[in-house]
Amino acid sequence: DVKVTQSSRYLVKRTGEKVFLECVQDMDHENMFWYRQDPGLGLRLIYFSYDVKMKEKGDIPEGYSVSREKKERFSLILESASTNQTSMYLCASSFSGGGSLGTDTQYFGPGTRLTVL
Amino acid sequence: SQQGEEDPQALSIQEGENATMNCSYKTSINNLQWYRQNSGRGLVHLILIRSNEREKHSGRLRVTLDTSKKSSSLLITASRAADTASYFCATDRSNYKLTFGKGTLLTVNP
Numbered sequence: 001d002v003k004v005t006q007s008s009r010y011l012v013k014r015t016g017e018k019v020f021l022e023c024v025q026d027m028d029h030e031n032m033f034w035y036r037q038d039p040g041l042g043l044r045l046i047y048f049s050y051d052v053k054m055k056e057k058g059d060i061p062e063g064y065s066v067s068r069e070k071k072e073r074f075s076l077i078l079e080s081a082s083t084n085q086t087s088m089y090l091c092a093s094s095f096s097g098g099g100s101l102g103t104d105t106q107y108f109g110p111g112t113r114l115t116v117l
Numbered sequence: 118s119q120q121g122e123e124d125p126q127a128l129s130i131q132e133g134e135n136a137t138m139n140c141s142y143k144t145s146i147n148n149l150q151w152y153r154q155n156s157g158r159g160l161v162h163l164i165l166i167r168s169n170e171r172e173k174h175s176g177r178l179r180v181t182l183d184t185s186k187k188s189s190s191l192l193i194t195a196s197r198a199a200d201t202a203s204y205f206c207a208t209d210r211s212n213y214k215l216t217f218g219k220g221t222l223l224t225v226n227p
Contacts, residue, residue, distance in 0.1 A: 077211070088157075104213055
């Protein structure tokens with residue numbers, strides 16, 4: 001079974017702090033994703049990485065950066081946390097093989113609920 | 118951008134009844150997936166249906182896809198209390214990305 005783990009289930013930080021959210025997958029997947037989930041807004045893609053050191057902005061990248069130094073690890077960084085970044089953060093990974101014929105299945109971690117005070 | 122939109126937003130049924138959720142989308146797709154999310158947890162993949170398929174089954178799940186109407190439905194038969202969760206449809210985008218809908222919250226009462 002694919003396993004995606006996230007470093008914390010719950011995190012409380014103060015405004016202005018630098019926050020690191022870590023995600024690790026054990027299935028040698030090329031693709032990794034960071035989403036945030038807010039009530040009424042669903043899942044929104046923050047950043048996407050398709051290979052080591054490669055990244056692509058998602059729909060809401062402002063205020064975030066990412067790092068992918070190793071294939072299995074994808075980090076989300078909040079350079080200066082703000083209260084509007086209080087949210088549930090979900091990491092996911094997927095395999096690149098198969099092109100458009102239906103191998104886009106994403107495997108999710110348990111989520112990190114971040115509160116910024 | 119949100120492409121998939123689930124309907125209804127919330128659904129409450131009794132154990133043993135069937136639950137049907139719908140998803141509509143706007144642009145052409147290669148495949149459509151359904152995911153489940155238990156409260157406060159990550160999403161779990163349930164089933165994928167390709168654009169050239171019309172119906173797919175997996176256990177108590179039945180998914181249909183109508184590309185002419187740009188819609189899909191998820192049917193859960195003989196529901197159980199453990200099926201209580203949020204259900205999301207997801208459509209493929211470029212570069213292996215997915216667009217998720219806002220979800221249907223299903224409550225199955227014992």
